[in-house]
Amino acid sequence: MRPSTIDTNQRPFVLVWELTQACELACKHCRAEAQPQRHPDELTTEEGKRLLEEANEFGENQLVVLSGGDPLYRDDTFDLIEYGVEQGLQMTLTPSGTASLTPDRIQALADSGLRRLALSIDGATPDAHDGFRKEAGSFRQTVEAARAANEAGLPLQINTTVCAETVEQLPQLRELVADLDAVLWSVFFLVPVGRGQVLDPVPPERADRVMEWLTAVNSAADFGIKTTEAPHYRRVAIQQRRSATDKPDSDAIGRRTGITAGDGFAFVSHTGEMYPSGFLPKPAGNVRTDSLVDLYRDSPLFEELRDPDALKGKCGACEFRNVCGGSRSRAYATTGDPLESDPLCPYVPEGYDGPLPEQSPAD
Template sequence: MISISKLYCGGTAESDGLRYGHGGQGPAVSAGAPPASKTAAERRPVTVWNVTRTCNLRCIHCYTDSEAKKYGGELTTEEGKALIRDLAGFQIPALLFSGGEPLARPDLFDLVACARSLGVRPTLSTNGTLITDETARQIKDAGFTYVGISLDGIGEVNDRFRGVGGAFDRAVRGFKACVAVGQRVGLRLTLTRHNFANLHGIFDFIEREQIDRACFYHLVYSGRGGQIAGDDLSREETRQALDIILERTEDFHRRGLNKEILTVDNHVDGIYLYMKLLAKDPARAEKVLRLLTWNGGGMYSSGVGIADIDFLGNVHADQFWMHHSFGSVRERPFSEIWTDTADPLMAGLKNRRAKIKGRCAPGICKWFDACGGAMRVRADLVYSDPWAPEPACYLTDEEIGFTPEKQKLVRARGEDFPMPEFSRPPRTAPPRISDIPPSISCTGGTEA
């Protein structure tokens, strides 16, 4: 995660410590003098638990390929509580209840109560459509520290993206219900060509609905997301999207609106932010670069600072690595699986500096220490090699210091991976709703 509001505007937020504190206190961090960091093996991951695969929507980018049906094999209530006890003993910083749609799981609040009783910080990732006034009060009373509601556009844009008509209106109801009971709630949006033209409208929505937090995710090509890789933003469009996010976040800050704005799943954003800030405030930019470098970018993400447990109990490096399991919590405790580096992928993720290749490699990309090679799962999905360059890097060769001499060295190593451009050339007009695949229905679905 890249906190735009903190790094670009100097704001603060409750969750900044998870990204820039590593357990240290604010003054040392804000002064640009980070405290000693833990090793990859010592860190405990924010853990995503997909408590169910069932979902009442059918989003075109869903990494779990969920639908409105019952899937067999979910961890039982007792298995879930045993898992939570292990996670509490392992001292994870937070447990994110996700899905599918987690509110479709009948025992969700029993599981959350177990987590709270053991001192585990629970958060919720939901599509928001099942949140009524009564449900919002249940969520608040259960002790969720944060609720993230996915919204991928305004009105029909969201509904086509989500595969069910009326999803936007019901998600808005969910936002309003959470705000009304004082539940901390945020918006989650995945950037694609389907919603690129909606960005300003999304920021207007955030202000109008008094939403405290928004996370803008880069597309990861897993699950159904792989079917829309061609609708990812072009490199130029990604830069334009970041410009809008920076501009609107700065506007919030200037007007005294305390909004936490973040981008997620592409650590290149931190470098782009730094380069933008360098032109307007060089002294602050250097402090930001120190923070980014200390935080390590992708070096401490998947397999280190983030983990996933799917609805069957399989453990993954993050929620997008569903194609690779390290083991099942039905057979071994999560804490044991997570610290076992016998699996080459787990070992590599905990020591990726020695693994990453091509234009992303240390000594090749001048920003490696701050970016850390970004998202390894995207490299694996595109090249079938988790150590290949980040295919969604939108910085130029010149910007990363990839000189002709370094290019020659990379070719000599056999690491000259072609950088794909999934998207068509940038549009001259905003994307139209008709461009979304007609196979995605705007009707149907259930409230299951």
């Protein structure tokens, strides 16, 4: 099925299930504020299998991302991947870059039918990455895991956080992404939630310059690029008369750009809470008691987030709201209202004279 035929009112492009918040790392930006111990109320294996069965009700080839914490902290992760594949789901995984991610485990992931392995690299050198991740050796272990994924024939995605601490390293990271033969570079613009509240974001004007650079990289690189929590990447690309979807099918999953929290994206927490995104922790319900499909399609929160005319401030007045819409997660984190303007975007629509995000009474 072509991504352009999917109605995001009926199904998400991406469904993320946070298997656990347990993790060996203590990364500076961690949304989950991960810790070494697993939560006693995590979804059980059987509850997880029911969740995967429900995910299949969205339609064929539903993309499911198993995340954490470190999803490999659970001893049933391989069984869940195999069960999801049996259900007809496209299963992907975002493990932590630790010593536990051995070549044998990566080969076993490939053998289980996993479609994509996503690894995070936030610094172009061991010192920079390990300092950000607060774990000596994490850079080496992550690069070794990336090489092992290549050896196993497992498509590789690299995730990178963009904030004041990492932005200068993006050109070097671009070279590393190419060297690791990644199929996709997912560039995440910091949202101040969890431990990320202590980090400094890039200023809005700098964010736009980064996105201009990313559009140029996207046109020239052999790998695809997507931004996370920065949908105005599409506005920047349109203004540059380039397409932010130059290579929509190059990442082997068929993901297209244009998804935002609650509109093409959904998140299930380790305890079953259903959120529009892990970075927008406002629950619509719980999959233990409510239908996953119904929560996505019919909950008032999700319906509102899919209505560009419900947006407020300059995002609501913007002519790009149907292709961008701003980060609803960042709006929620900074104002408490997921429909307010995204403070990372510097663009002001022509003729707009209302309040700007930094002038909001909630700031």
